[in-house]
Amino acid sequence: xxxxxxxxxxxxxxxxxxxxxxxxxxxxxxxxxxxxxxxxxxxxxxxxxxxxxxxxxxxxxxxxxxxxxxxxxxxxxxxxxxxxxxxxxxxxxxxxxxxxxxxxxxxxxxxxxxxxxxxxxxxxxxxxxxxxxxxxxxxxxxxxxxxxxxxxxxxxxxxxxxxxxxxxxxxxxxxxxxxxxxxxxxxxxxxxxxxxxxxxxxxxxxxxxxxxxxxxxxxxxxxxxxxxxxxxxxxxxxxxxxxxxxxxxxxxxxxxxxxxxxxxxxxxxxxxxxxxxxxxxxxxxxxxxxxxxxxxxxxxxxxxxxxxxxxxxxxxxxxxxxxxxxxxxxx
Numbered sequence: 001x002x003x004x005x006x007x008x009x010x011x012x013x014x015x016x017x018x019x020x021x022x023x024x025x026x027x028x029x030x031x032x033x034x035x036x037x038x039x040x041x042x043x044x045x046x047x048x049x050x051x052x053x054x055x056x057x058x059x060x061x062x063x064x065x066x067x068x069x070x071x072x073x074x075x076x077x078x079x080x081x082x083x084x085x086x087x088x089x090x091x092x093x094x095x096x097x098x099x100x101x102x103x104x105x106x107x108x109x110x111x112x113x114x115x116x117x118x119x120x121x122x123x124x125x126x127x128x129x130x131x132x133x134x135x136x137x138x139x140x141x142x143x144x145x146x147x148x149x150x151x152x153x154x155x156x157x158x159x160x161x162x163x164x165x166x167x168x169x170x171x172x173x174x175x176x177x178x179x180x181x182x183x184x185x186x187x188x189x190x191x192x193x194x195x196x197x198x199x200x201x202x203x204x205x206x207x208x209x210x211x212x213x214x215x216x217x218x219x220x221x222x223x224x225x226x227x228x229x230x231x232x233x234x235x236x237x238x239x240x241x242x243x244x245x246x247x248x249x250x251x252x253x254x255x256x257x258x259x260x261x262x263x264x265x266x267x268x269x270x271x272x273x274x275x276x277x278x279x280x281x282x283x284x285x286x287x288x289x290x291x292x293x294x295x296x297x298x299x300x301x302x303x304x305x306x307x308x309x310x311x312x313x314x315x316x317x318x319x320x321x322x323x324x325x326x327x328x329x330x331x
Contacts, residue, residue: 001030002090003309007037008060008077009097011296014038016096018045020302025052028310034090036081055084063098063295070101071108078102082109085288091318092289092309094280096297103141106283106290113318115325118142119285120153120224121292122160125234129215135161135170136212139231139281142224150174150191150221151198152325156284157219158201159324163315169202170218175226176206187223195221200327209233280305282312284321289313 007017014037021033022045032051035042039056048054057077061070073079078097082105085093093110095102103119112119120138127134137153138145154172161170174195176184181192183206195203201219209230212220222230249255280293280301289312293305 001028001310001313002032002034002088002092003306003313004034004036004081004085004090004093005306006078006081006093006095006097007035007042008057009095009102009295010293010302011063011096012298013060014041016297016299016302018042019299020306021046023299023303024306024310027307031310034081034084034088036077036084038077053084055080057081061098061101065098065101067098067100067104070098071104078105085110090288091313092291094291094293094302094305094309096293096295096302096305098295099140099292102290102292103283106286106288110286110288110290113285113287113322113325116152116156116285118145118149118152118224119283120149120156121227121281122157122284123231123281124164125212125220125231126238127213127215132215133165134212134215134217134220135164136220136222136227136230137284138222138224138227140224140228141283144225145187145223147187147191147194150187150223151194152285154195154198154201154203154219154221155324156321157221159321160282160284160317161219163317163320164312167218172201172203172219172221173205173207173211173217174203175209175220175222175230177208179206179208181205185223185226191221200324280308282308288318 007014010016034053036055036057039054042054046052057080058075059073061076061078078095078101081093119141121141122135122137124133125136135157137157158170158172174188176188207217211217280291283290289309291305291309293301
């Protein structure tokens, strides 16, 4: 188990990554970590050993860096980490840095799985059913996709869901503006028959944007543009609902008293809908576990992402995806 950590990426850098890595080491002493970042700062916090290695970097990529320019900065913590990944046969890399830079580094350095033209970002999304998640992809790795891309997303998403949550034949839906087969964008209409005829997925047809939140969908397939809009809308709605509940309970003395009786229920709702628990987004379709977490991640979120990386490597996800795609190609 070899995991690379970009210690400098994100809005909070070492303030987030150091406490998260320290906790992760306690939870998973069998993991071998490769930390890329400011060597002086890291050596004050960590002792190098056969299970922990420090790779010095000199620069930090800004969050708005041009993805192609990011590839040329060999001294950045991200690119130092990617090189450590390649040189040491690592299985996962985690970063809170620029999404574009992480995606470019993964595609051009770690490389795509054979048969995948465009990898997709996938993340579990909380639903109204406690403990039930909907896996959605692509959530923004691409601005344009083909019908073949959507088919690959469906296959990889199904394997991801089965591996992550232990459910055979998860139900796959295509995000659309109606449940009828004839509904959808031109791309959706082209992709629908491919998904319907694919024997290795349990395709159930179209669904609307409101369906996943009720826990009716296991795997949600969408193009990258629509998926990113869907993700941001979901996150914004969850945050707004939390703020409205907080405001409502503070309205007067009686609502404050009411909160005391409803406190445990409110806490459960917050925990269910907290995106910080899902462990970042994975770039499915590249030859390794590449996880990108929120740029504004706190230690709790970053730790969740590290734990997710550990689990996905343990589940041998990449080899299972390769096998699944190969079965489709041979059939």
